[in-house]
Amino acid sequence: LRKGFPEVIFCQGKTVEQVAEIFKRLSRASDTNIIGTRASEEMFQAVKKHVPGAEYDAMSKMLMRRFSNTAKRGKVCVCSAGTADLPVAEEAALTCELMGNHVERIYDTGVAGIHRLLDQVDKISQANVIIVVAGMEGALPSVVGGLVDKPVIAVPTSVGYGASFHGLAALLGMLNSCASGVTVVNIDNGFGAGYAASLINKLAGDQ
Amino acid sequence: LRKGFPEVIFCQGKTVEQVAEIFKRLSRASDTNIIGTRASEEMFQAVKKHVPGAEYDAMSKMLMRRFSNTAKRGKVCVCSAGTADLPVAEEAALTCELMGNHVERIYDTGVAGIHRLLDQVDKISQANVIIVVAGMEGALPSVVGGLVDKPVIAVPTSVGYGASFHGLAALLGMLNSCASGVTVVNIDNGFGAGYAASLINKLAGDQ
Amino acid sequence: LRKGFPEVIFCQGKTVEQVAEIFKRLSRASDTNIIGTRASEEMFQAVKKHVPGAEYDAMSKMLMRRFSNTAKRGKVCVCSAGTADLPVAEEAALTCELMGNHVERIYDTGVAGIHRLLDQVDKISQANVIIVVAGMEGALPSVVGGLVDKPVIAVPTSVGYGASFHGLAALLGMLNSCASGVTVVNIDNGFGAGYAASLINKLAGDQ
Amino acid sequence: LRKGFPEVIFCQGKTVEQVAEIFKRLSRASDTNIIGTRASEEMFQAVKKHVPGAEYDAMSKMLMRRFSNTAKRGKVCVCSAGTADLPVAEEAALTCELMGNHVERIYDTGVAGIHRLLDQVDKISQANVIIVVAGMEGALPSVVGGLVDKPVIAVPTSVGYGASFHGLAALLGMLNSCASGVTVVNIDNGFGAGYAASLINKLAGDQ
Amino acid sequence: LRKGFPEVIFCQGKTVEQVAEIFKRLSRASDTNIIGTRASEEMFQAVKKHVPGAEYDAMSKMLMRRFSNTAKRGKVCVCSAGTADLPVAEEAALTCELMGNHVERIYDTGVAGIHRLLDQVDKISQANVIIVVAGMEGALPSVVGGLVDKPVIAVPTSVGYGASFHGLAALLGMLNSCASGVTVVNIDNGFGAGYAASLINKLAGDQ
Amino acid sequence: LRKGFPEVIFCQGKTVEQVAEIFKRLSRASDTNIIGTRASEEMFQAVKKHVPGAEYDAMSKMLMRRFSNTAKRGKVCVCSAGTADLPVAEEAALTCELMGNHVERIYDTGVAGIHRLLDQVDKISQANVIIVVAGMEGALPSVVGGLVDKPVIAVPTSVGYGASFHGLAALLGMLNSCASGVTVVNIDNGFGAGYAASLINKLAGDQ
Amino acid sequence: LRKGFPEVIFCQGKTVEQVAEIFKRLSRASDTNIIGTRASEEMFQAVKKHVPGAEYDAMSKMLMRRFSNTAKRGKVCVCSAGTADLPVAEEAALTCELMGNHVERIYDTGVAGIHRLLDQVDKISQANVIIVVAGMEGALPSVVGGLVDKPVIAVPTSVGYGASFHGLAALLGMLNSCASGVTVVNIDNGFGAGYAASLINKLAGDQ
Amino acid sequence: LRKGFPEVIFCQGKTVEQVAEIFKRLSRASDTNIIGTRASEEMFQAVKKHVPGAEYDAMSKMLMRRFSNTAKRGKVCVCSAGTADLPVAEEAALTCELMGNHVERIYDTGVAGIHRLLDQVDKISQANVIIVVAGMEGALPSVVGGLVDKPVIAVPTSVGYGASFHGLAALLGMLNSCASGVTVVNIDNGFGAGYAASLINKLAGDQ
Numbered sequence A, B, C, D, E, F, G, H: 001l002r003k004g005f006p007e008v009i010f011c012q013g014k015t016v017e018q019v020a021e022i023f024k025r026l027s028r029a030s031d032t033n034i035i036g037t038r039a040s041e042e043m044f045q046a047v048k049k050h051v052p053g054a055e056y057d058a059m060s061k062m063l064m065r066r067f068s069n070t071a072k073r074g075k076v077c078v079c080s081a082g083t084a085d086l087p088v089a090e091e092a093a094l095t096c097e098l099m100g101n102h103v104e105r106i107y108d109t110g111v112a113g114i115h116r117l118l119d120q121v122d123k124i125s126q127a128n129v130i131i132v133v134a135g136m137e138g139a140l141p142s143v144v145g146g147l148v149d150k151p152v153i154a155v156p157t158s159v160g161y162g163a164s165f166h167g168l169a170a171l172l173g174m175l176n177s178c179a180s181g182v183t184v185v186n187i188d189n190g191f192g193a194g195y196a197a198s199l200i201n202k203l204a205g206d207q
């Protein structure tokens, strides 16, 4: 294994046949979890024929082979605000789970209803790393970053319209966060956030 | 008077002589308050010779003749977070005062320290209109807009560096605010926000 | 109710089932007007089964339950120029109506035919707030703002082609308006303009 | 002569010596008017030593040798709104004059005070071509273009701040003009507008 | 008639019914040519039922009623380089014809094959106005503008890929043209170029 | 202390007096390290009068009071390539040191001379977190991220010219990194990278 | 023949009939190779009827008539990293082959796995010119350029999502390459890179 | 020597002391030509003390130690149009000379005066590689590329104003060149063009 972590396939831009072929090959060659991101239902059907235990999550478009006995390290928290951000948030959360982390999902918070967020601060603070997913103005990571003393990974989403410019507004907002400890990944890159969070959480050991 | 409001001179891009001349002429022709925005200290010196009661506020770069008996209507609240945003916030606040509004300044709040903001919600709620000035990621208007049921005028500032792109990040953030009731003016346009807030506050009558 | 106003659902990005479910729940829990923005005809059909009195406006894509006895406050005026801007203008106008405002629609004016606009100035002036919807170069709010002494909320639309860049030209034009009293919302955000206008009009009381 | 028109030197980016040398050479080689655009006072001083009749206009930064008996064709009208746009407007107007056109300057009009513009429509209509200079939102050409049936050349200026992005807002506004008959030149390019207007006016003959 | 010119309908963004209705009404109310730009084949079928003499040009997507005895003024030349630019070039050419101009089409020239252009210079020079249509780098107007002493109207097209950014590269190139006498219209705006060219050509009288 | 970490002052945009005053106040109120970022030499002189032990690093423009007995946790590695990136790299490195981390500086590596980087891989791999600072095309974080299994924080710098657009090229490159585990901060934000790295390194305990 | 090279047709934006017609005409008029770029399968079917020996490569969308006895000059190397970049890489490689060059394809290298690239350096170094195709952050040309002393032609691809902005990130990265000897073509322009590489390789003679 | 070519120092962003130190060190360690790009007069004075034979070219800001017996290979041609582009053109030309190439300078050509360019085609055609330097609309490389069958390296310059956006217009124009065989370097990067041209010319041998 290149990294001692799951094998990962970026399915977008590959044919159904290519994905099925790679998944099959990897599932034979290794006994780790396997992640296929941005996979279609059709890819899943093709993979399932060769890899019976394969699973598919339609919301995050993730294709997975996972071992139930995956060891679990300390907690990563994934926060998001809007319904439309859920696919990205779930991509991050499932990536963390398949990489051996406990995950706490907090999906009902937004900066325009700040009290719902404040009610959850204790739960958020117990995580080693916090992933914050937000579209539109992308303000949530700044607020979360100001409330906790843990590294925050901000994920802008392309959710929005008009001057959101497909996630640019959220991206710029997060890069200019006035809270310290916030770093940023590409627009809609839930996988990247989950991967980085796992590397960080691993440093904390098996607390 | 064109609008039944103060006379206004946009001093930037005019010569010291032009400003002095216009200020003198207006001060003779009318007995309303006069506002000169983006004026230099030097312009003030030139104006003072002709208009003895003229005042200058170095922070907001505003040049003013104001009548102490200006009537005062209900309250406008001006919120801002960082020290560097103060010139824009003061431009908005002074504009409101010269247009006959009571002004409440709340300058010590930022989204990365949300509790300081929450402590002031009662005071903010008593205003008819709230002007929120913010640079960097421009998240403050969304949070304020979610806490109160009054019109919020958001003013992005050019404060920041790098990917703030001279206020673009804050501008886009505010335009994409997930809180309802937020409208936006140009980057650094404290005067415009103050003027619009005054038009709105005037609707509320002398409450 | 979070705001003492109608309940609002942003339907875009939600499934038909989700929208029907939320609409049903809200219609039972509250006896206020309900607004669903950016809803499809199909969502309407699904909602109608549970909420018989639901209505749908195909132009603005608004899904509504409204009570005929909604109290009406003073007037909001909605101006627009081109046929293609009507969906956004109607989103603004209907939002105002469902939030309890009298609405005056003035839809036959454009800056390239200025006399048609001038003929309507008296009518426009009687409103407490004016919403101005425009695509392409977005010049209408400046002209209207110069003619009246009321707050103007400018809504850029994505109508245009080429260097309109999906509404960017209109947005920048409005942010740089040389008329005082103009504030701006996101591209195509008729709902946001209607909501802010309602908050402002409410300040004027039941004139 | 390359074009049967004045000789033109773009002085910006050249040294004082280079400008003086070119001006001297051209003034000897030809007996037409000579135009130096974007010239400094210092360049003028250097040129004057060699070309006694040379003139300099500090506002437009134009350096000229002009023959008083330049023939005059029909009228070009130059409109602008703000004081800060005058340098560009004058660059256009002087270019037209040195190319043998009658010029009508109308410098006191802006879209936020539409009646001042309407008062001048008759005068504007008498020109063969209209140059309209505007910064900020750049809305003036659309209004003028709707009032007259003559070609309109729009010149965006870099006047403004914040989201004017150094003239981009005005440029985009003008390119998206909803009035027919409007064409556009580069930001601050008064010379280019004057030159094109002269070519057009020449077509109209000596009316 | 608003302008003493043809009636014009911008069909894009209107329904088939709306276009048919407007076309019918205009064809009854006036006896001038009628132009519908960006019309679909389907719109044409609907219009034909009510206006038997209506014509449709599939390349330029123009819908027309034209009178064969339209008077003809002096010549407008329309140049373009690539096959993909033809729809825009034809929109310009047909607009000119319906507005009463002789049109010379020169469609086989590009800057990468400069000699084919040079072979046509005489023909181009006989026109009063030249419309130059080009996508990709948009260099053709500069070369043409340097070869003739007539006003050049440049039309950038959205033809290209990658860093053409849907016509932005051509637009910027044309605005920065180093040849004098070039003005620019919006990306793909063949109609606007044809209209402005007609206004200019009209000045030249019936030469 | 808000965060149990050093006190931090963002000096840019504050006056010399303001900085001196805040530094004095903080140095009395707390016994932690104090960091002033983007401070001028002049600010240092003013601070030194009140806080004798204050230090200044001219390259990174950091103003500091630091306690020699600051505890040291596991290692953070700071990599950069060009001489011109050093101020940002040092801002990151000093921030880490003042926050109690061991720092390994690797400043002589660039992607155009990949072997110098490969020679240092062992040293880099011993750190818990790696900060990678790069301007121009910003490719270094991808290469480093591919070589190690630790979280990488990428800092784009504004070093470059032309199409670097003041750091935009580097920023976009880093956001699109094809290596997993890379997160990004604002252009030139060495402080932010150092702060986030410290939060992460703290999780690793006192290894 | 204009260039003594193959005839080339840019098929995108042409109709099936136009492409078939041009291909037929060229195949009769000349006895060189013929290249049709961005052609559809359907165009191929239409061409095959008239030009029996025509071939089609579905990956690169190239339509070709090629003579097996095409002379071969020294080697061009085409490098790329990701599966999704292959269509562009193949467009470059096939263009080179049809223009008479030996081509070495190295398609399994990326900057996040630098050792696979290093293993191939000897092979790469034997080429006269290297074409490097990359999407996302576009870092590969800098690394390759630092390893070899030959001209490198960088081709950014539109592969990526979010802040890749359809290839802009890769384009800017390549333009800012810190390795000397790198030049760049338009996004996805494999043909352009292949053509330029052939011109260069031709200079090296028949080594 | 890393490349068997001159040693190169990028002086911009380094102190006078750093440049002098590096120059001294390199001049002792090697007996090749040395190039310092973007050097100031002051840097030259400091270097001269240690390296007596050092030369400085104020126009291109290049600092050099060159050996008169540098061998010369076949010809590189450097074309440019405007006076303001000369510093970049000279940076390219001198780089080529110090790397052992014959250089032909053709500095009096522009696309708006195409005949002056055509007069030089024979001379241009004798070079192995052509560097074309242009600002504003950047059209020259397309025209040159269409006239010759040699590789063309296009260098956009930041010369221009308004919508040239500091060289962006020229850069985009060149990337979209409709002539085959054109590749592009960064804005103002004369050095990079000269370096790449030298690598290419070297392939041609000592013709």
Ligand SMILES: Nc1ncnc2c1ncn2[C@@H]1O[C@H](COP(=O)(O)O)[C@@H](O)[C@H]1O
Pocket: A082, A083, B178, B179, B180, C008, C009, C010, C011, C037, C038, C189, C190, C191, C192
């Ligand atoms: N067209 C719209 N644009 C922006 N925000 C909207 C729009 N329609 C509704 N909203 C907001 O979306 C919220 C509801 O979002 P949701 O809970 O996702 O349905 C409302 O409270 C409104 O503030």
Ligand SMILES: Nc1ncnc2c1ncn2[C@@H]1O[C@H](COP(=O)(O)O)[C@@H](O)[C@H]1O
Pocket: C082, C083, D178, D179, D180, E008, E009, E010, E011, E037, E038, E189, E190, E191, E192
């Ligand atoms: N293709 C076009 N691009 C821009 N403006 C156009 C176009 N075609 C027509 N127009 C303008 O649109 C107006 C008619 O618009 P409408 O009343 O919406 O049909 C005409 O007067 C023209 O000025």
Ligand SMILES: Nc1ncnc2c1ncn2[C@@H]1O[C@H](COP(=O)(O)O)[C@@H](O)[C@H]1O
Pocket: A178, A179, A180, B082, B083, F008, F009, F010, F011, F037, F038, F189, F190, F191, F192
């Ligand atoms: N270089 C920097 N870039 C971004 N944020 C910074 C920087 N230096 C300090 N800060 C932040 O600014 C805050 C202090 O701001 P202030 O209270 O205005 O001095 C600190 O808590 C840091 O989070």
Ligand SMILES: Nc1ncnc2c1ncn2[C@@H]1O[C@H](COP(=O)(O)O)[C@@H](O)[C@H]1O
Pocket: F082, F083, G178, G179, G180, H008, H009, H010, H011, H037, H038, H189, H190, H191, H192
């Ligand atoms: N004007 C320039 N633009 C871009 N890169 C340059 C320039 N001048 C020199 N270089 C590169 O910078 C390297 C030297 O950088 P440095 O070691 O920082 O002096 C050289 O090897 C060149 O590749």
Ligand SMILES: [Mg+2]
Pocket: A144, A145, A146, A147, A148, A149, A150, A179, A180, A181
């Ligand atoms: Mg924090």
Ligand SMILES: [Mg+2]
Pocket: B144, B145, B146, B147, B148, B149, B150, B179, B180, B181
């Ligand atoms: Mg609110």
Ligand SMILES: [Mg+2]
Pocket: C144, C145, C146, C147, C148, C149, C150, C179, C180, C181
């Ligand atoms: Mg007004």
Ligand SMILES: [Mg+2]
Pocket: D144, D145, D146, D147, D148, D149, D150, D179, D180, D181
């Ligand atoms: Mg008109």
Ligand SMILES: [Mg+2]
Pocket: E144, E145, E146, E147, E148, E149, E150, E179, E180, E181
């Ligand atoms: Mg000309």
Ligand SMILES: [Mg+2]
Pocket: F144, F145, F146, F147, F148, F149, F150, F179, F180, F181
């Ligand atoms: Mg890694």
Ligand SMILES: [Mg+2]
Pocket: G144, G145, G146, G147, G148, G149, G150, G179, G180, G181
């Ligand atoms: Mg190399």
Ligand SMILES: [Mg+2]
Pocket: H144, H145, H146, H147, H148, H149, H150, H179, H180, H181
């Ligand atoms: Mg060629």
